[in-house]
Amino acid sequence: MTTTSICLGLCSRIVPLMVMPLWCGFANAQVTPDGSLNTTVSQSGKNFTITNGSAANSNLFHSFQEFSVPTGGSATFDLANTPNISNIFSRVTGGNISNINGLIQTINAKNPVSLFLINPSGIIFGANAQLNIGGSFIGTTASSIKFADGAEFSVINSESAPLLSINVPIGLQLGNNPAPINIQGTGHSFINRSGLALVPPIQIPSSTKLRVQPGNTLALVGGDLHLNGANLVAEKGRVELGSLSGTGLVKLIPTVQGYTLEYEDVQSFGDIQLAGRSLLDISGVNAGSVQIQGRQIQFTDGSLVLAQNFGNLPGGDIRLQATESIDLIARTADGTIRSGVRSDALGIGASSNISVITPKLTINRGAGLNSTTLGAATSGNIYINATAIELSGFLPTNPADVTTINTTTLGTGNAGDVFVNGNSLLISSGASLSSATFGSGSSGKVIIRNTNTTVMGESPSGLYSNISSTTFATGSAKTLTLDTAKLQILDGGAVATTSFFAGNGGDLSINATELIVISGQGRATNSSINASSIRPDPSLRKRFGLPDILTANAGTVSITTPNLTLTDGGTVSVTSQGIGNGGNLNITSDRIQLQNQGLIQAQTESGNGGNISLQVGKLLLMRDRSNITATAGGNGNGGNININAPIIAGLENSNIIANALRGRGGNIQIATQGLFGLKFRPQLTPDNDITASSQFGVSGTVQVNTIGIDPNSGLVELPANVTDPSQQIATGCSDTQGSRFVATGRGGVPQNPNQQVTSDRTWSDIRDLRAYRKTGNVTAQTPTSPEVILEATSWHRNANGQVELVAAPSPANIQPQLTCAALGGS
Numbered sequence: 001m002t003t004t005s006i007c008l009g010l011c012s013r014i015v016p017l018m019v020m021p022l023w024c025g026f027a028n029a030q031v032t033p034d035g036s037l038n039t040t041v042s043q044s045g046k047n048f049t050i051t052n053g054s055a056a057n058s059n060l061f062h063s064f065q066e067f068s069v070p071t072g073g074s075a076t077f078d079l080a081n082t083p084n085i086s087n088i089f090s091r092v093t094g095g096n097i098s099n100i101n102g103l104i105q106t107i108n109a110k111n112p113v114s115l116f117l118i119n120p121s122g123i124i125f126g127a128n129a130q131l132n133i134g135g136s137f138i139g140t141t142a143s144s145i146k147f148a149d150g151a152e153f154s155v156i157n158s159e160s161a162p163l164l165s166i167n168v169p170i171g172l173q174l175g176n177n178p179a180p181i182n183i184q185g186t187g188h189s190f191i192n193r194s195g196l197a198l199v200p201p202i203q204i205p206s207s208t209k210l211r212v213q214p215g216n217t218l219a220l221v222g223g224d225l226h227l228n229g230a231n232l233v234a235e236k237g238r239v240e241l242g243s244l245s246g247t248g249l250v251k252l253i254p255t256v257q258g259y260t261l262e263y264e265d266v267q268s269f270g271d272i273q274l275a276g277r278s279l280l281d282i283s284g285v286n287a288g289s290v291q292i293q294g295r296q297i298q299f300t301d302g303s304l305v306l307a308q309n310f311g312n313l314p315g316g317d318i319r320l321q322a323t324e325s326i327d328l329i330a331r332t333a334d335g336t337i338r339s340g341v342r343s344d345a346l347g348i349g350a351s352s353n354i355s356v357i358t359p360k361l362t363i364n365r366g367a368g369l370n371s372t373t374l375g376a377a378t379s380g381n382i383y384i385n386a387t388a389i390e391l392s393g394f395l396p397t398n399p400a401d402v403t404t405i406n407t408t409t410l411g412t413g414n415a416g417d418v419f420v421n422g423n424s425l426l427i428s429s430g431a432s433l434s435s436a437t438f439g440s441g442s443s444g445k446v447i448i449r450n451t452n453t454t455v456m457g458e459s460p461s462g463l464y465s466n467i468s469s470t471t472f473a474t475g476s477a478k479t480l481t482l483d484t485a486k487l488q489i490l491d492g493g494a495v496a497t498t499s500f501f502a503g504n505g506g507d508l509s510i511n512a513t514e515l516i517v518i519s520g521q522g523r524a525t526n527s528s529i530n531a532s533s534i535r536p537d538p539s540l541r542k543r544f545g546l547p548d549i550l551t552a553n554a555g556t557v558s559i560t561t562p563n564l565t566l567t568d569g570g571t572v573s574v575t576s577q578g579i580g581n582g583g584n585l586n587i588t589s590d591r592i593q594l595q596n597q598g599l600i601q602a603q604t605e606s607g608n609g610g611n612i613s614l615q616v617g618k619l620l621l622m623r624d625r626s627n628i629t630a631t632a633g634g635n636g637n638g639g640n641i642n643i644n645a646p647i648i649a650g651l652e653n654s655n656i657i658a659n660a661l662r663g664r665g666g667n668i669q670i671a672t673q674g675l676f677g678l679k680f681r682p683q684l685t686p687d688n689d690i691t692a693s694s695q696f697g698v699s700g701t702v703q704v705n706t707i708g709i710d711p712n713s714g715l716v717e718l719p720a721n722v723t724d725p726s727q728q729i730a731t732g733c734s735d736t737q738g739s740r741f742v743a744t745g746r747g748g749v750p751q752n753p754n755q756q757v758t759s760d761r762t763w764s765d766i767r768d769l770r771a772y773r774k775t776g777n778v779t780a781q782t783p784t785s786p787e788v789i790l791e792a793t794s795w796h797r798n799a800n801g802q803v804e805l806v807a808a809p810s811p812a813n814i815q816p817q818l819t820c821a822a823l824g825g826s
Helices: 003-017 538-544
Strands: 031-033 039-044 047-052 054-056 059-067 074-078 087-092 098-100 103-107 114-118 123-125 130-132 137-140 144-147 152-154 169-174 181-184 210-212 217-222 225-228 231-234 238-243 248-255 258-262 272-275 279-281 289-299 304-309 318-329 340-345 354-364 368-373 382-392 398-402 404-409 418-428 432-437 446-449 452-456 466-471 480-490 494-499 508-519 528-533 557-567 571-576 585-595 599-604 612-622 627-632 641-644 647-650 655-657 668-672 674-676 689-691 702-706 792-797 803-807
Touching: 031 039, 039 059, 087 152, 103 114, 114 144, 123 137, 130 210, 137 169, 169 217, 181 217, 210 217, 217 231, 217 258, 225 238, 231 238, 238 258, 258 289, 289 304, 318 340, 340 354, 354 368, 368 382, 382 404, 404 418, 418 432, 432 446, 446 466, 452 466, 466 480, 480 494, 494 508, 508 528, 528 557, 557 571, 571 585, 585 599, 599 612, 612 627, 627 641, 647 668, 668 674, 674 702, 689 702
Parallel strands: 047 074, 059 087, 074 103, 087 114, 098 123, 103 130, 114 137, 123 181, 137 217, 181 225, 210 231, 217 238, 225 272, 231 279, 238 289, 272 289, 279 304, 289 318, 304 340, 318 354, 340 368, 354 382, 368 404, 382 418, 404 432, 418 446, 418 452, 432 466, 446 480, 452 480, 466 494, 480 508, 494 528, 508 557, 528 571, 557 585, 571 599, 585 612, 599 627, 612 641, 612 647, 627 655, 641 668, 647 674, 655 689, 668 702
Antiparallel strands: 031 059, 039 047, 054 059, 144 152, 144 169, 169 248, 248 258, 792 803
16 A cells, blocks of 8 residues: 555544544645546646546546645646536545645636536645636535436446436435545635724735636535635635535536535535635625535634625625524634625625524624625625524624624615524624614614514623614614514613614514513613614714714604513613604503613603603503603603503602603693502602603693593483383282382492492393282171261250250262272282
C-alpha cells in the first residue's frame, strides 16, 4: 500500500468522528483511473491531465481509483477529444477520501461544462481548493447518479459495465450512513467604513475560494457537512448544502442557474456546521439563491450567507430548513459581521427573501437574519416557521449590537415584511424582532402568530428586548399584528410601533386568547405595549444621525384578551412626545387589573391627547397608585376616556385622569353597575380620583352612569278594557263560618325594586270540585218572627177611661226575606 493510501485510509476513519477534520499531507496524492471506462490520466509533477472517457451524446463519464489534488497541483479535464459535451460525471471507486487542495478545471470545451464528483468514501476541500469550470459543480458522497431513462451511474457496482445515459440526471442516490464532506479555508474578511451595522460591509477578496462561474450552481451533498473558514461563491447563481444520515434520493431539478435540489424522498438528515467565518456568497448583478437542508444547522463565529443584489431583478430565495434545529451564534471577533443571513438591495431589484423552517430556531450573541435596502428597491421578506423560537443576547464585545430578526430600509424603497409562525417565541436580553425605516420608505409589516410569546429584559447598553415596527426618519411605520394565546412582557421588554422623527407611527393589533401580563421595568423603560412618537435620547440621535425634531403622530393600539394584567409599572400606552397627536387606545377584555403603578395611558406633550376606550366584560380593578390617563401638555387638548364595565374599583390612590395644561381637559364617560372607591374631584388628591381638569384652560366633563336594576323591567301592561267582575263571580252561600279570601305566593309582600324582577304566576285551582261536594236534601226553614216593638204614633182614652198608645198599622202583604242562615244548608 502506498503512503498516500495509508494517509487517506487513516483520514477516512478519523474525519467522520471530528467536527474539525484532520488534514493529511499528501505529497503523493494522485489521480488514477480504475480501468472500467475509457479514462486516460497523464501526470506532470503535481498536475494531472484527464482525457477521453466514455461519451454519451452531451454526457461524458469518467471512473477513478483515486482522485486527489495536492497543494499547488491541478486536475484538468481536457475536452479536446470531446468538445461538445455539457456534463462530466466522475466517480471514485477506490474506497479512499478525495483530498482536493489544488485546482480542478476544464479546458477545450465548446459549451459551459458542469462537473459531478462522486465519492461515497468522503471529500475534503482544503484551503487552496479551487474550481475553474464553465458550468455547475456538484460534489457528493452519493453512491450513484440516476437518469431520466432509468440508467444509473453507480460507484458501488463499478465492476460491471456501467449503463451510460444520454439523458439529464434526475437524482443523487445516497447509501446507508453516507460519508461527510469537509471544506476548509481562511474565512471571509469584511470592512465596515461607516461603523454602522446597518450599512453593508465591503468584502476584501479572499485567495481561498471554491467558486463557480456566475449564474451556476455550487452544490455539496453527503453526510455531515463541516465548513470551517470556507468561502463558497456562486455569483448570481445557487449554493446548495444538503446533509443526509441515511439512504435517500435527492432529486436534481434543472434550472437556468444549474440545479435545484429537492429532498421530499429523504427520511433522515445529517448535520451542517458553518464555523470560522465561513461564507456562502451569491451576490451579483442579480443575487442568486441558497438552500441549506439538514437535521441540525449551526452558524458560528460570524459565518454568513450573503446576498447583495446590485441589479434590477429581485434576488433569489434563501432557504434554511432543518428537521431538528437551527442555531445562529455570535459575530466575528471584531463585531463587524453577524453570524446568520444578510440580504441587501443595492440596486433597483429587491433583496432576497429569507425563509427558515425548523422545529427549533435559536439566535443569540449578536447573530441575526437581516434584509436591507439602501435605494429604491424593496428589501426582501423574512418568513419563519418554527415550533420554538428564541432570540437572545448581544455581542459580548459590544452590547449595543444585539441579536436581531429585521427588515430595514435606508432609502426610498420599503422594508420587507416579517412573518413568524410557531408555538413559543422568547425574546430576551435586548434582542429585537422588527422592521424599521431610516429613509423615506416605510417599514414593513410585522405579523406574528404564536401560542406563547414572551418579551423580556434588556442588554447592558440599555437596549430593551422588543417586537416592533419603527421609523427613524420620514417614512412611516407599518402595522404590527400579534396573534397569540399568552403574551408576557417583563423587565422592560416592549411590543411597540414607534416613530423617532417625522414618519407616523404604525398601528398595533394584539389578540391574546388567554391572557396578557405586563410587569416590571428596565433601567430606563417600563415593560409596555405602546404605539408612540418618542423623542430619542442624545446617544440614539448621534448613532443614527437624527435631528432633535419630532412631528410624527402616534398610531392606534387595539388589544383583545380575556385577561389583561399590568403590575409593577407595566404599561399600555399611546404617546406623542412631540407636536404630533397621541394615538387611540382600544382594549376589549373580561378582566383588567392594574396593580402597583400599572398604567393605561394616552399622552401627548403638546399635540392633542389620544383617546382611551375600555370595554370590560366583568371587572376593572385599579390598586396601589395605578392610573388610567389621557393627558396633554402645551396647548393640546386632553384625550377622552370611555369606560364600560359592570364593576369598577379604584383603591390606594388610583386615578382616572383626562387633564390638560393650557388646552381643554378631556371628557370622561363611565357606564357601570357599581363604582367603588373612585369619586369625581376637580383636582387630583391622595384619594382615588376621577378628574378632567385643565391647569390654565377649560376643564373637561365627567359623566358617570351608574346603571342599577330597572324596576320596570319585566312588567306586563294590563289590558285597558276591564271586565265587569259581577259577570265573572258566581253568587253562592258559605257555611256558617262566613266567607274568606286567601292570597298565596309572597303573601302580599311587594317586589323589592332593587332585585331582579321575576314573574309571579297566578294560582289556578284545577281540582275536580265534584269530589268535594256533599249531596243531600236541602230543607228550607222558616225563621220565627221576632217580637216587634212598635213605636206609638198617638194616644186616646178607651171606653173604660184608660189611656192607650196607638201605633201605625203594619203592611199586611210584606213577606219576610229568607237568609242563608234561614236555609240551614249550603
